[in-house]
């Protein structure tokens with residue numbers, strides 16, 4: 060399959076990139092692992108009635124109906140070689156998925172992010188979910204992960220998660236934001252215009268939480284989850300500015316599910332496989348969203364966690380620039396400097412404290428895939444590969460996505476069956 064531009068990821072960033080490129084004349088293939096376009100922010104119900112947010116239905120219609128756009132849903136890119144992306148298409152985990160290459164003149168990566176969860180005793184118990192997974196089940200399947208749920212961690216994302224859970228009938232036993240109102244207020248106050256633009260959204264969530272009488276605590280964290288074969292309660296504690304629990308503040312709360320998120324980690328696998336340089340843990344781009352690999356552009360959360368509006372603005376710029384790289388003319392020029400200021404605001408308002416390392420005890424599992432406990436790391440020497448081989452951290456199913464902060468370089472980005480590779484229509488990945 061060939062196209063002028065291939066876009067990986069159909070969230071706000073990728074959708075805007077597709078339209079940006081197609082509208083200046085480029086043919087575009089959009090590849091996304093999901094069943095529908097929209098990514099995380101615009102995730103739609105797969106059962107019952109869809110509720111597309113403001114503006115989304117129109118963008119989706121324009122994109123899917125565009126004569127120069129080909130949409131490949133339920134398709135994962137598992138490798139990038141230059142401007143050739145390798146796709147496997149078919150339902151997740153199905154046997155016999157089609158494996159094929161898409162060759163393009165420019166590539167836009169808009170692969171988004173995933174939840175960061177810091178380890179604490181009991182975080183590996185059934186019933187402990189990432190906040191993103193709980194929201195995906197609530198939004199996509201209309202399923203609540205529990206009847207009495209605790210939501211904890213840090214970031215504005217906890218608010219829509221709590222709202223999604225309330226909408227599917229869950230009761231929220233408490234929302235525990237680790238940062239204090241003072242820290243959050245100071246962070247937002249550093250960019251008053253950005254703060255003002257987010258205010259209506261905050262008020263909407265605050266209203267929903269108040270209507271359902273959800274107890275909300277700032278400067279508190281879940282530091283332990285308890286239960287035999289399922290979470291039955293959590294210990295919360297007031298924490299100081301480094302996130303160290305303050306003695307005498309521990310309290311037990313009963314619940315049947317816990318949703319945690321301590322911010323997001325950008326999905327960097329494809330970008331690092333394409334040779335793009337990183338800076339401060341995100342993909343480095345210039346004012347055209349061009350990465351350090353010529354012809355490979357990036358947009359959205361993988362260039363800095365800044366929310367859907369920024370992702371869409373970056374996507375537009377990346378799409379037009381990718382079309383230009385592919386030989387199409389456009390004089391469009393957009394300055395994203397102001398829009399990008401939200402990235403700094405979020406990291407200032409919702410910092411992660413080093414004291415969280417102290418939540419872990421010797422027997423706490425720190426690598427869930429390989430069941431490595433904190434105590435097992437004592438005496439393991441070396442760095443990088445040597446450390447991984449000595450400890451087995453990062454060698455399991457998640458390949459270090461949880462414990463390494465996402466910066467591990469690997470050639471194969473998502474699991475792919477050898478049988479499907481062998482049946483790739485005669486082409487092979489060099």
Ligand SMILES: Cc1cc2nc3c(=O)[nH]c(=O)nc-3n(C[C@H](O)[C@H](O)[C@H](O)COP(=O)(O)OP(=O)(O)OC[C@H]3O[C@@H](n4cnc5c(N)ncnc54)[C@H](O)[C@@H]3O)c2cc1C
Pocket residue numbers: 067068069070071072073090091092093097098099100101134135136137169170171172173174190191192194216219220323326329358359360361365366367368370472473
């Ligand atoms: C779990 C989760 C839930 C969120 N919910 C909210 C919310 O409710 N409200 C809010 O304001 N913000 C939310 N966010 C923040 C949100 O990510 C951004 O606001 C916005 O969606 C970012 O847009 P994006 O285009 O960068 O990425 P995304 O919207 O995340 O889109 C990335 C897309 O890339 C696809 N993808 C990734 N890797 C591959 C691959 N290898 N092959 C093919 N496709 C791939 C994914 O399927 C996804 O559709 C959420 C983030 C996460 C991680």
